[in-house]
Amino acid sequence: MxxxxxxxxxxxxxxxxxxxxxxxxxxxxxxxxxxxxxxxxxxxxxxxxxxxxxxxxxxxxxxxxxxxxxxxxxxxxxxxxxxxxxxxxxxxxxxxxxxxxxxxxxxxxxxxxxxxxxxxxxxxxxxxxxxxxxxxxxxxxxxxxxxxxxxxxxxxxxxxxxxxxxxxxxxxxxxxxxxxxxxxxxxxxxxxxxxxxxxxxxxxxxxxxxKEELPKVDRKVFFKVVRSAFGKRRKTILNALSSGLGVEKETIREVLESLNISTNIRAENLKIEDFIKISQTLPPLNIY
Structure with missing residues (x-):
């Protein structure tokens, strides 16, 4: 050799x-x-x-x-x-x-x-x-x-x-x-x-x-939310999630307001913890 x-x-x-x-x-x-x-x-x-x-x-x-x-x-x-x-x-x-x-x-x-x-x-x-x-x-x-x-x-x-x-x-x-x-x-x-x-x-x-422990969240819902949020970066989080998830704006607005997240913020300003909370608070999504 x-x-x-x-x-x-x-x-x-x-x-x-x-x-x-x-x-x-x-x-x-x-x-x-x-x-x-x-x-x-x-x-x-x-x-x-x-x-x-x-x-x-x-x-x-x-x-x-x-x-x-x-x-x-x-x-x-x-x-x-x-x-x-x-x-x-x-x-x-x-x-x-x-x-x-x-x-x-x-x-x-x-x-x-x-x-x-x-x-x-x-x-x-x-x-x-x-x-x-x-x-x-x-x-x-x-x-x-x-x-x-x-x-x-x-x-x-x-x-x-x-x-x-x-x-x-x-x-x-x-x-x-x-x-x-x-x-x-x-x-x-x-x-x-x-x-x-x-x-x-x-x-x-x-x-x-x-990580030894992953966040307690439905991963399919979580990543659907993340992809929807970043799908159109220039849109506000309210509009991006509504169109990306196919959920009424008023429903998304209620979720964001209950979490004290501004409806006018963009995805790039949200932390992973924000996406987790949104995923946990949303009504059931038909993604399966």
Whole structure:
């Protein structure tokens, strides 16, 4: 086994040339080639020899290798069949790594955790393709998985939206969604120059610490309210909820006034607690 680390740009090029690998734009492939970033991601995730780690999109195994050096076990899910023989070679020295071929969005993650990772709790670490960042994070959060924390590299703009506070331009339904399930924090800025090929935008590493207890609210109603509120950002909360939920304005007005929420306020100025109270106070909605 070559003892050079996988984040060496020269080694990356060698291994890709050996297998005739071509980057797929449709899969959003951008491989990390900076050892400092790779090590910092593992440190941010606080990976120890007691941890089972789920990695999504290992690429040629650059981050996987670092995780394997620190974790009890790493299960890496890779969608691109052409990368499987490369991963077999690059990670052959690590007997605590298991590669699963498939699309994480179509997989039973609970089954993976139960069958391959001692039932959890696990840590998720990933350099996510930009085009599927939100669907993957949504799946990880919505399925009530036995996850301790999620550390992911995402497009900078998306990361800023995830941690945005009420009153800011970036604050929206994604911000509320993420803060419903987790305590989000941007841990590191990552320049586009540390990837091969180089993307057009910079990235951030964001850490999502899972909440032990979720708010006591009907989630379907809550997220319907949030989506309706932000669906037309320029509308007042009264008009946005009335049209988005298909509920009479007078009913919405009564709900807002009973909660001392101004009918003229916009969604971007409401806290998650406000959306929870609105969801709990609304009359039953026909959304099932």
């Amino acid at each position: 070559n003892n050079r680390r996988l984040y060496s740009p020269k080694y990356v090029k060698e291994i890709l040339d050996k297998y005739g690998f071509k980057f797929s734009k449709s899969l959003g492939q951008n491989f990390l080639i900076d050892g400092n970033i790779v090590r910092k991601i593992s440190q941010i995730a606080n990976i120890t020899d007691k941890d089972c780690v789920l990695e999504i999109g290992p690429g040629i195994g650059t981050l996987t290798e670092e995780l394997a050096l620190n974790a009890k076990k790493v299960v890496a899910v890779e969608i691109d069949e052409k990368l499987l023989p490369i991963l077999e070679e690059t990670l052959q020295a690590h007997d605590n790594v298991e590669i699963i071929h498939g699309d994480i969005l179509n997989m039973d993650i609970t089954k993976i955790i139960d069958e391959h990772m001692d039932g959890g709790p696990i840590k998720v670490v990933a350099n996510l393709p930009y085009y599927v960042t939100t669907p993957i994070i949504a799946k990880l959060l919505e399925e009530d998985l036995n996850i301790h924390s999620i550390v992911v590299m995402v497009q900078k703009e998306v990361g800023e939206r995830m941690i945005a506070s009420p009153g800011s331009k970036q604050y929206g339904s994604l911000s509320v969604f993420v803060s419903f399930y987790t305590y989000p924090e941007i841990k590191m800025d990552v320049p586009k120059t540390v990837f091969m090929p180089q993307p057009k935008v910079d990235s951030v590493v964001i850490k999502l610490n899972m």
